[in-house]
Amino acid sequence: MAQKATKALAQSNTKRLNQTLLITLTLHTLFFLLRILIRTPSSYRKTLLLYVFFSGPQLLINFLFERQSRPTYLADGSIKRSGEDLDAKGLTEYLWDVTYWTYGCLVVVSLFGDWGWWFWAVVPVYSVYAAWGAYKGVRGGFTDAAGVPQPGAASGSKRQAKMEKRGGQKVTYR
Template identity: 30%
Template sequence: MANQGAKKRRDENTRHMNNLFRLIIASNAIFLLLRAGVFYSTFTWLHWIGLILTSGAYYICYNQLASMAKPTYTDDGDLLDGGFDMSTGGACGYLHDVIYITCFVQLTSIISGKFWWIYAVIPAFAVYKGWGLIKGFLPQGSEGVEEDEKTRKKREKMEKKASRGKFVKAKAR
């Protein structure tokens, strides 16, 4: 009964990583079969570069997720930790998003090369998130700005309200 949670997480991570691997293999196989096989007359060197680009994105993200999902064992061989929980957000969620966006772009690029522009979502989102981080370190420019009468009164009222203690009504018995 000991370490049931770790065993369960290890099994879930193994199943999840197997499903991701199948998705990646299926996407690459469908792309090669349809784009290079069926539409071979329009298959150019740009499609090879696209295949290399998507395969590289798959490889980097999948290896990072695999290292996160890897369980740790003691020297005796007992399970110590089942690995990182793959259902959480943060970096793990972003890696999943890159894999799913790559899969979508790769499969839809069979139809039209214009779908490669969807790949611009990834760096655009990174810039958006990075700007929020950088903006927190920049000085706020509101120190030298004069505030008008209405804004000053509203701020003073809010400060006065915040400084008052809150009273809690209790029922009398």
């Protein structure tokens, strides 16, 4: 059964990485073609610097995904390593968000000019917003703005309060 899951993960990773590589190559090629056709040679330097600065993180993320998630096979065709799960929650999700947002920015910049890179500023702004929300949640004991405890808060539930009122849980030892 574990081999079936390994094969499924390897197949899923291969499909998604191939799709991501194709989209990345297409969008970056489109960017360069449109920049060469539309821009004057005097603005190439500025455009190239902005391109490297703003699309560099996405290219590094793609390289990271290739290294960690591309399955490796033995000589007989069996799977040596299926790679990390590309659908994992947390940091992997955030890295996919950066990748997709960069794709959108590349399209905007390709069609409308270098000012489109300003859309990339949404990523760090959202990161600060999410970090601030997490900080406030930890600092406030997971309460809302009015001080009402939220589900999963450390203060306990109504059931726990009723049990404490009745004398708490009785623990018996044998």
